[in-house]
Amino acid sequence: MNNSKAIQVSGLTKYYGDLLAVDHISFEVPQGQVFGFLGPNGAGKTTTIRMLTGLTRPTEGNACVLGYDLATEITRIKKAIGVVPETSNLYDELSAWDNLVFMGQLYGVPRQERGERADALLRRFRLWEKRNTPFAKLSKGMKRALTVAAALVHCPQLVFLDEPTTGLDILSARSLRALIGQLRQEGVTVFLTTHYLEEAERLCDQIALIVKGRLVALDTVEGLKARVWGRATVEVTVGPSAEERLRFTAEDVVTALRLALAEAEQQRRPVLSVRTVGPTLEDAFIELTGLSAEVMLMEKGNQ
Ligand SMILES: Nc1ncnc2c1ncn2[C@@H]1O[C@H](COP(=O)(O)OP(=O)(O)O)[C@@H](O)[C@H]1O
Ligand SMILES: [Mg+2]
Structure with a gap:
């Protein structure tokens, strides 16, 4: 197993009944990169994350995450990664601080370090003043920020972010993007799904285009653009x-x-x-997928 790869995926496939949600995809994510998984709604992005993070079992294929085998070492993978799901996994009635400490406990952060970690993350995410506020009472942007903070409580080397900026106001989205940039600087590998072309272009070292469960292209932004020169x-x-x-x-x-x-x-x-x-990334997207860029803006249920 090549250790410079944070993720290695081979032939990963998921059927839901007859529906082929993820269709034999293979790719590698080098350590330290922000890797963008870009595609319209229903493309299979969340399903891929759910498979790679052990929330749903692949129908076929396998992956290696941080050197661990997905099929046999899922417990180790779960301990080593951070996951920010589409819908927050935090507790409404717990305070911001308690949520972080509780998450630290789940991830096996030593008791004496949990509080310090929670303090540091709350400060970093500008949530210190909200430390005693129940999760349910936070604004949407703060909820998302706290959910990201919770995924970092055990200092993971690999973080999965599922559409982290979707539904956020411009300022919250901007500060979250800045944070993703910081994580990259710290050497953390980020697997980011998004349906925002511009976000992918701005943040990602490499972009995988995924449409209807299939990997259509995988390249750097410049590489994708070069294909339509x-x-x-x-x-x-x-x-x-x-x-x-x-x-x-x-x-x-x-x-x-x-x-x-x-x-x-x-x-x-x-x-x-x-x-x-x-050519813009949008031009490349249109050329490579045969879809219109508007497809990306469609919300669930309008497809
Ligand atoms: N639990 C499920 N049961 C049945 N079908 C599902 C389930 N989850 C997702 N799907 C279907 O699988 C496809 C991919 O969904 P998803 O991975 O959520 O896409 P994305 O995250 O790119 O929007 C869609 O057609 C979706 O309706
Ligand atoms: Mg999704």
Whole structure:
């Protein structure tokens, strides 16, 4: 087993009855990376996390997490990792501090260290003033922050975060992203699922694109973008009052520009400015998955 890999996955598969939720995926996550698992709702992201963290058993395939075999050493894996589930696993009636101490107990943090750890995490997450507040009474952003704090109580080397910023206000989401950056600096490996292209682009060393349970691509942001180079994107800003940007991608700049100008003309709107833009992660996503970027914004139940 190669120890520089935090996670090694081979042929991991999950059926729910007839539904193939995760379809023979294989990938490796090097230690110390922020690894993005990016895909629309229902793609199989949570199911993958649930398998890798021992919450549900794979139908086929196996994985190695922090050097431990998923099939036979799940207890060791569970002790070594931190998990931030989609829905918080903390207790509504316990205070912020008590939740952290309790979690420390579950993870086997020595009794005398639990309180100190809880104090340090509450300060780090700017929740010190809320230390005596029951979890249920915290704001959404604070709840998420405390849930992340709880996953770090035993100083894990690998943390799974399932859509940590979904549903958060801009400021809370921003501070959580900053924290993910800090974890990376501390050498912690982060497995992050998200359906936000921009978040993945900003945070991740590598991105796995997952659609309908299948791994469509795995590369760095630059690597993914490079796959759509050779195509040109032109952006025209149209007016007159409510400015709007129209983007067109074609095989070459001239064709893209013609398309953009034709659209502006058809809308009878004056062109205020024109620029060529390099491929975005969104362009790469569209090209590699055949889906529209709007698919990512669909919430559960609208698919
Ligand atoms: N416990 C379950 N029982 C049956 N189907 C499930 C269950 N959990 C998830 N699914 C289905 O598996 C697919 C993948 O779901 P999920 O892993 O939650 O996707 P994501 O996290 O990417 O939104 C979806 O079609 C979902 O409806
Ligand atoms: Mg999910």
